Amino acid sequence: MTTDNISIKAILFDFDGTLSDLYPRWIRPVGETIIEIEPSLNPEILRERFTSAMPRLVKAGSGYSMFLNIRAAWIIGREAGLSRFQTIKLLRRLREKKEQFYTITPFEETHRVLQALHHMGYRLALVSTASRKTLEKAIKVIPELCFFDVIVSRDDVTKTKPDPEPMLKALEALNVKKEDAIFVGDMPQDVEGAKKVGCKSVLILRQWGDLILKLFTDNKPNLIIDTLDSLVDLGTTGFTIFLQDSNAILSDKEESFATAVE
Numbered sequence: 001m002t003t004d005n006i007s008i009k010a011i012l013f014d015f016d017g018t019l020s021d022l023y024p025r026w027i028r029p030v031g032e033t034i035i036e037i038e039p040s041l042n043p044e045i046l047r048e049r050f051t052s053a054m055p056r057l058v059k060a061g062s063g064y065s066m067f068l069n070i071r072a073a074w075i076i077g078r079e080a081g082l083s084r085f086q087t088i089k090l091l092r093r094l095r096e097k098k099e100q101f102y103t104i105t106p107f108e109e110t111h112r113v114l115q116a117l118h119h120m121g122y123r124l125a126l127v128s129t130a131s132r133k134t135l136e137k138a139i140k141v142i143p144e145l146c147f148f149d150v151i152v153s154r155d156d157v158t159k160t161k162p163d164p165e166p167m168l169k170a171l172e173a174l175n176v177k178k179e180d181a182i183f184v185g186d187m188p189q190d191v192e193g194a195k196k197v198g199c200k201s202v203l204i205l206r207q208w209g210d211l212i213l214k215l216f217t218d219n220k221p222n223l224i225i226d227t228l229d230s231l232v233d234l235g236t237t238g239f240t241i242f243l244q245d246s247n248a249i250l251s252d253k254e255e256s257f258a259t260a261v262e
Contacts, residue, residue: 008239010176011117011231012167012199013148014185015128017206019114019228020138021105029100030073033093037086046080053079054211068129068154069094069101102134104141113228114144120235125150125170127183129160150174161185162192167199182222182239184231187212192219200242204228 016022031046056075073094077087094101118124124147128135132153139145150173157165171178183194184202194201203221205212213224222242225231234241 007243008122008180008182008200010123010125010171010174010181011235012125012127012170012181012183014161014183014187014190015126015130015135015138017186018184018190018204019106019110019126019142021107024105025101025103026069026072029097030076030090030094033090033097034077034080034082036093037089038080038082041080049080050076051211054215068160102137104134104138106142107228109228110142111144113232114142114147116232117235118144118147122235123174123176124148125152125174127152127161127166127170129154131155160189161187162189162196164193164196167193167197171197171199182242184228188215188219191216191221195219200239202231 013019016025027050031043031050034046035041035043053075056079057072070091073091074087077090078084082090114124126135126145126148128151130138130153132155135145135151135153145151150170152166152170152173154160154166157163157169159165161167167183171181174181178198182200182202183190183197184204185191185194186204186206191201191203200223201221202223202225203212204225204227
């Protein structure tokens with residue numbers, strides 16, 4: 001298959017939470033370290049407090065290319081109930097465990113979906129707030145990342161998503177028009193960034209899917225999916241679903257939200 005006669009020619013992907021599981025790489029080590037510092041906390045309480053911190057985490061990770069992990073760890077530590085002294089201790093211990101943050105665990109469908117889209121002839125780009133070092137390590141674990149024509153890390157830009165700079169950089173390198181591309185991600189800043197650039201947005205619901213949906217106000221995604229496998233079926237049609245004027249949903253979650261985006 002070639003993409004000469006279809007509307008979508010390129011697919012841009014987020015990395016963490018979209019192609020690779022962020023839980024073993026970041027969420028678990030941070031949570032375990034918080035409990036080491038404050039044993040009165042248990043995983044269930046920590047999850048509840050992490051959930052309550054999600055809006056602040058999304059905001060803190062938007063537009064910054066430096067100190068993202070420090071910002072996020074500080075917010076989670078304080079939201080979990082750690083004192084300022086304990087939170088500083090958290091940052092120090094996480095620095096000692098920094099190699100854990102390079103643990104790459106691709107989702108089960110990542111390999112086959114990237115292979116399929118590549119063989120269909122789509123141009124692929126990775127646009128991530130992860131560091132260049134992280135993505136270089138990821139290539140060793142996910143060989144299919146070699147199919148990507150362009151990889152943009154946070155080290156390659158001055159501002160990260162939702163600022164349009166990273167996506168525009170990828171589109172320029174691909175030599176693809178914005179209207180001929182879609183962006184696939186798992187966070188509101190992915191969708192907002194796509195809207196600012198002018199390409200279609202696809203939100204994939206992962207571990208925090210129901211919570212993430214509640215964070216959307218004006219910048220709703222054009223398409224919601226539960227699994228990357230949906231992209232393969234859509235890809236065989238040239239993503240003709242985006243020829244429709246209304247937004248679409250391929251998820252069975254949050255029916256109220258599905259109604260809102262129709």
